[in-house]
Amino acid sequence: MHIPLLLLPVLGALARASPIISRASSWPNAPFTTSGRDMKNSLDETVVYAGVNWPGAADVMIPEGLQYQSVSTIMSKIKDLGMNVIRLTYAIEMVDDIYEGVDSSLKTAFVQALGETNGTKVLKEVLTHNPTFTENTTRLEVFDAIAAEAHTQNIYVHLDNHVSKGEWCCSHTDGNAWFGDTYFNVANWKRGLAFMAKHAKSWPAFTSMSLRNELRTTANGTGDNWVSWYxxxxxxxxGINKANPSPLIFFSGLNYDTQLGTIVDGNDIGNGTSFALSDHAYADKIVWELHNYANSATNCGDIEGSLRNQGYNAMEGDSTAVNTAPVVLTEFGFDQNSGSESVYAQCIKKYLNTLPGGPGGWMQWVISGSYYIREGGQDKDETWGLLNHDWSDWRNQTATDYTKSFVDETLT
Structure with a gap:
């Protein structure tokens, strides 16, 4: 092919510029920031999350389902729904073990949680479905593999600190409820958050992380107040921002993360002071997160009014929202066998997709068809799971159609 000499300088300039253009426009176009009620990527495009929770914080402290399917197969199922994010949960105990010099192997993790016989059996199944793992693969390396596959399939990773001690969440009596609770060592928690923020720098799909899942009162009724929260x-x-200034930081609220109104509205937290975004150098990294499980609701007005009072006024342009930032519903869900036609499910979908200024982000609970172990029961079925027990197919096609249409309406 003959190239005119006059074009050579132009082509040379383009060749030199192309790597920069490629890096600047490559998925996920991170880091993300916030602008008012929206999340923005590095191209100043609005990003809205529509995804699902993938638990990895229970007793084994390994993301669920790998004894039934491969990481890539599970991620492909999520991608088939059109989803663009996973909320990947982890326990601070996993990080504590690493600091103690014991980043547990798959073999150790399964045997400790399930016993020698069942742990060995499940381990063998995990290795069969995920041949790149060995019995010496560490728990954190499994998280690395999931993050790598998320990048391959263009799915954002949102890291969620679900608990301190690895176990099923959540109750007032589980020892994980509030700062200083039985298992909630505050210093270790802060250390764990910074560790995960720094470690996840190597994950291209990593875009955001949470501070803590579902803060709540302890067994003796202490906690759940704004002063201690602040x-x-x-x-x-x-600490997260110092360890890694790139990710968005999600702030959860009180009462199982159902109340952030005091913070959003800039009200007195109880000691004569109030929260102000402008007080923080990383104000453009702060996102509010809420949960909602009002499954018994009988009309949309009750759900909408409740969400608005809990902090969603920040997404509606309400003048009472002093600290306007994006709000993401990081947990909502229902029994997949019967719930998708409920008032609750339909109203959540309608509300988030018709917010003034554009749809709000969400992450459904949960992808899991079953758990390695839940509250002492091994291979426990999850009727709220989008996938069936062996993670091979959708649990209920009608419910799946609801979720897929929710994704489509949110992202288009």
Whole structure:
């Protein structure tokens, strides 16, 4: 092919520029920031999350389902729904073990949680379905593999600190409820958040992380107040941002993460002070997160009014929202066998997709068809799971159609 000499300088300039263009426009176009009620990528395009929770914080502290399917197969199922994000949960105990010099292998993790006989059996099944793993693969390396596959399939990774001690969540009596609770060592929690933020720098699909899942009162009724929330959450967020300034930081609220109105509205937290986004150098990294499980609701008005009061006024342009930032519903869900036609499911979908200014992000609970172990029961079925027990197909096609249409309406 003959190239005119006059074009050579132009082509040379394009060749030199192309790597920069490629890097600037390559998925996921991170890091993300916030602008008012929206999340933005590095191209200043609005990003909305529509995805699902993938638990990895229970007793084994390994993401669920790998004894039935491969990482890539599970991720492909999520992608088939059109989803663009996973909320990947982890326990601070996993990080504590690493600091103690014991980043548990798959063999150790399964045997400790399930016993010698069942642990060995499940391990063998995991290795059969995921041949790149060995019995010496560590728990954290499994998280690495999931993050790598997420990048391959263009799915964002949102890291969620679900608990401190690896176990099923959540109750007032589980020892994970509030700062200083039985298993909730605050120093270890802050250390764990910073560790995961720094470690995930190597994950191209990593775009955001949470501070803590579902803060709540302890067994003796202590906690769940804004003063203690502020004294603990702000230093923890500072630590994340110092360890890795790239990810968005999700702030959860009180009462199982159903209340953020006081913070969004900039009201007195109880000691004469109030939260102000402008006080924080990383204000453009802060996102509010809420949960909702009002499955018994009988009309949309009750759900909408409740969400608005809990903090969604930040997404509606309400003048009472002093601290306007994106709000993401990081947990909602229902029994897949019967719930998709309920008032609750339909109203959640309608509300989030018709917010003024554009749809709001969400992550459904849960992808899991079953758990390695849940509250002592091994190979426990999950009727709220989008996938069936062996993670091979959808649990209920009608419910799956609801979720897929929810994704389509949110992202188009």
């Amino acid at each position: 004294e603990n959450m702000i230093p923890a967020a500072d």
